[in-house]
Amino acid sequence: MKRILLILAHPALQKSTANASLLKAAQGLDNVTVHDLYQVYPDSFIDVAREQALLQDHDIIVFQYPFYWYSCPAIVHEWTDLVLEYGFAYGENATALQGKDWLCSVSCGGSFSSYNIDGYNEYPLIQFFLPFRQTAKICGMRFLPPFVLDGIHKRASKDRLQRKSQLYKQLLIGLSEGSYPEAEIHEATFLNQLEEHHIPWDKHARGGHGA
Amino acid sequence: MEHNVLLDAFVYLAATIIAVPVAKRLGFGSVLGYLLAGILIGPFVLNFVGNQSDVMHVAEFGVVMMLFLIGLELNPKLLYRMRLPIMGYGGAQVGLTLLMFMALGLGFGMDWREALSLGMILALSSTAIVLQSLQEKGQLKTIVGRKIFAVLLFQDIAVIPMLAILPLLSTQSGELSNSTSGISQAIQVTAVIAGIVVGGHYVLRHLFRFVAKTGSRELFVASALAVVVGVSLAMTWAGLSPALGAFLAGLVLADCEYRHEIESDIEPFKGLLLGLFFISIGAGINFDLLWFQPVLIAACVCILMLGKLLILYVVGLIFGFSKRHNSYFSVTLAQGGEFAFVLAGAALSYQVIDLALLQLLVLVVTLSMLLTPIALIVYDKFLAPRFTSDIKREADHIDESNPVIIAGFGRFGQIVGRLLHGYDIGTTILEHDASQIETLRKFNYTVFYGEATRLDLLISAGAEDAKLLVVALDDPESTLQVVSLAKRHFPNLQIIARAIDRKHARQLEAAGIDYCIRETFESSVALGVKALELLGYRANQAFRAGQVFKRYDQGLLSESVGQNDEERQRVSRSMDARNWLNALLQDDDLTARVEKEDHAFETEMPVKETGRSARSLLAGHKHNKTSR
Incomplete structure (x- = not known):
């Protein structure tokens, strides 16, 4: 059983439905440690040693946050800047994170269909994860296909959130138990595909995925 | 002139109102002011007041109350830590001074009993004058202030055996009965002290709690006064110093939750009575004696003060005080005290000393008390600066x-x-x-x-x-x-x-x-933020509310610098500020935006700027419209 560190970053979780729903599904799972950055560091003054110790105690690092400005909330950036130190995360003899998994788990307002050349957002969604993918690679981590809860601006029915959260939970359990074959993970653009076999967004999403 | 209580009260109060501010303005402490007021209304200048002894009796309560208040403020742990200074400095000072004046008395051909009582009478300093002066100068809690206090405390305790010894020195017969009463007195003493400690601990605090519940302030004042008076009566009954009893009672109540109420209730009484005490001393000075034998009196005062100064300085040397501390210590304590009057009175009644000696002693001690504030002024003006300049030179060396x-x-x-x-x-x-x-x-x-x-x-x-x-x-x-x-x-x-x-x-x-x-700004905001957190707000939400508040509040403050401080304007401004702040906190930028649409924010989401955002409020609190 792999241990999962769920690093949560939502500056207004009290008003969130999507992230809150995902969080609720993940909370209480065995092997999942929830680490709420905005709650622990309201002043963004991150305790680097503590964070590094947390990383070393876990195998799968999940970053769960809303997809702000095609990226992440500020505290995630602050976190990477400080915690992924030279000598710890990368550089000579830096092996602390070798072989661990990196998973981005985001909620975004726009639907998958808006992320293509004809759509409002012009580029395939997966391309916006490039900085994270490369960061993980430099740290010797495996970048898992991101989990995405899309279209929450227009399609945020309770029912849909419920289904997606359930899916998220299944995926986390599956990852923890190691039940997905390497090839399947390698093949997928988004983590969702491992459990959902009808993929309505596939056409657009895959369009920009080079791998 | 006909004397009645109200008239006397008026004369005392009026003299105080005139003399004390003048003395303070001239840089003397209030103690000297009271003494001068006393001299002014006394029989030798204006002759406004009549029988002093009644007044003196009441006024001694000022000293009792002062000791009570000191006990209240003193933490028993500190007192325990001070046990060595108290026994050491106090013991050495009282012992050596007593021996010196006793030897002097013997040298002048006194009987040993008379000489011993002379030594006892003169060994004590004036708790009232010294503590009042220290308090006024805020030196009670300094190192040297504590040393001085230790000595005074020892003296207050030393009065007990002294008063017990005086009857034994009596040249009259009846010593036998005294020795039997010695045992019963020991029982009395133990009973009273145990009563104060145990009663204070278990009964008084419940009494205060009970009285506080009634919500009547007068009742509370009355209880506080009753405690002090009662303790004094009990102590007097056991033949002990009421001041010491009050001090004990204060000490016992020091950790009582109503300590501050008791303190503030007793404080004005203490102030007035202590003033009265000093006035009575001033009014009681027998200037006749001074007038007819000025040289003798002056010589006696000099011997008293210089002798005590010398002993005090030696004590300071023995215990290794710094030069600066030692000189202040010696100057402050070099006078006779109010206990001298009590002891001399007792000695007279047991016929250990005669009336002539008593009058001489009272005058000399009074004059030494009168001179103490003056000596302290001289010290501050001329001696103290020398020590500071020492420090300065030291610093130049450090360079x-x-x-x-x-x-x-x-x-x-x-x-x-x-x-x-x-x-x-x-x-x-x-x-x-x-x-x-x-x-x-x-x-x-x-x-x-x-x-x-x-x-x-x-x-x-x-x-x-x-x-x-x-x-x-x-x-x-x-x-x-x-x-x-x-x-x-x-x-x-x-x-x-x-x-x-x-x-x-x-x-x-x-x-x-x-x-x-x-x-208190940062810390109170921090506590407010904590409060929000404990009420269930997310930590970063609470943090941001605190930050917004700080920025906003600082902004208001610097805006108001240089503004005309007219009260009405300020009031209207702060009203405005309250509404503003309300809007501001609710509108806190990031939170508000996410709140409204409840989504991750990204381009597809129409960002509605409903109302003024916090940022525009902050940037434009001079009523300009920005950031639309």
Whole structure:
């Protein structure tokens, strides 16, 4: 059983439905440690040693946050800047994170269909994860296909959130138990595909995925 | 002149109202003012007051109450820690002084009994005058203040055996009955002290709690007074010093939750009665004696004061006081005390001494008490500066100039200092509380003793070369003085300061300070933030609310600097401010935006700017419309 560190970053979780729903599904799972950055560091003054110790105690690092400005909330950036130190995360003899998994788990307002050349957002969604993918690679981590809860601006029915959260939970359990074959993970653009076999967004999403 | 109580009361009060402010204005303490008022209304000048002994009887309660209040303020642990100074300094002083005056008496051909009682009478100093003076100068809690207090405390305790010995010295017959009553008195003493300690601990605090529940302030005052009076009666019954009993009672109640109420209720009574006490001493001075034998009296006063001074200085040397402490210690305690009157009265009644000696002693002791405030003024003016200049010379030898000067090293300055110390930034500290200084020097801080309001001290602390002056004094007036002094004389020095409140912060900013912060501002906001968190707000939401509040509040403050301080305008402004703040907090930028649409924010989401956002409020609190 792999241990999962769920690093949560939502500056207004009290008003969130999507992230809150995902969080609720993940909370209480065995092997999942929830680490709420905005709650622990309201002043963004991150305790680097503590964070590094947390990383070393876990195998799968999940970053769960809303997809702000095609990226992440500020505290995630602050976190990477400080915690992924030279000598710890990368550089000579830096092996602390070798072989661990990196998973981005985001909620975004726009639907998958808006992320293509004809759509409002012009580029395939997966391309916006490039900085994270490369960061993980430099740290010797495996970048898992991101989990995405899309279209929450227009399609945020309770029912849909419920289904997606359930899916998220299944995926986390599956990852923890190691039940997905390497090839399947390698093949997928988004983590969702491992459990959902009808993929309505596939056409657009895959369009920009080079791998 | 016909005397009645109301008229007497009026005369005493009026004399106080006239004499005390004048004495204070002239730089003498209020003690001297009271004494002068007493002389003024006494039989030898205006002859306004009649029988002194009744008044004196009431007035002695002032001393009792003072000891009660001191007990209240003193923490028993501290007292326990002081047991060595009390026994050591006090014991040495009382013992040596007693022996010296006894020897003197024997030298003048007195009977040994008479000489012994003379020694006892003169060995004690004036708790009332000394403590009042120390308190007025804020020196009660300094190192030397504690030393002085230790001696006074020992003397108060020493009165008990002295009063017990006097009857044994009686030349009359009936010593047998005295010795049997000695046993019963011992029982009485034990019973009373045990009663005060146990009763105070188990009964009095419940009494105060009960009375406090009734919500009647008069009742509370009455109970507090009743406790003091009752304890005094019990002590008198057991033949002990009422002052000591009151001190004990105060000590027992020191950790009672109503301590501060009791304190503030007794305080005015103490003040008035103590004033009355000094006035009575002044009015009771027998100037006839002085008039007819001025040389004898003057010689006696000199012998008394110089003799005590000498012994005190020797005691200081034995215990290794610093020169500065020792001289202050000796000057302060070199007088006869009010217990001399009590002891002399008892000695007379047991016919150990005769009336002539009693009158002489009372006059001499009174004059020495009268001279003490004057001696202290002389000391402050002429002797004390010599010791400070010693320190200055010392500093010149050190010849290091630190980039930072911190004025005031109490709770506030310490934190600033420790932070800088952690980065090995050299700091020079100006501190007027002597008790801090020795500790600080141990940790290699450069410390100057004295008030930062003095230009020479600032200069010798290196203000001309320093980069930064941190004013962390607790007195708002002194802070302003230091700031304007430093602004005037050291234009290149950056100055930051601790402000007491809004008004003070405004004054400081108007004085051109580089930065100031209200001393409780950050911490109270922090506590508010914590409160929000505990009420269920997310930590970062609460944090941001605190930040918004701080920025906004600071903004209001600096906006109001230089503004005409008309009350109405300020009131209307603060009303406005309240509504504003309300809008501001609800509108806190990021939170509000996410709140409204409840989504991750990204381009597809129409960002509705409903109302004014916090940022526009903050940026434009001069009513301009920005950020649309």
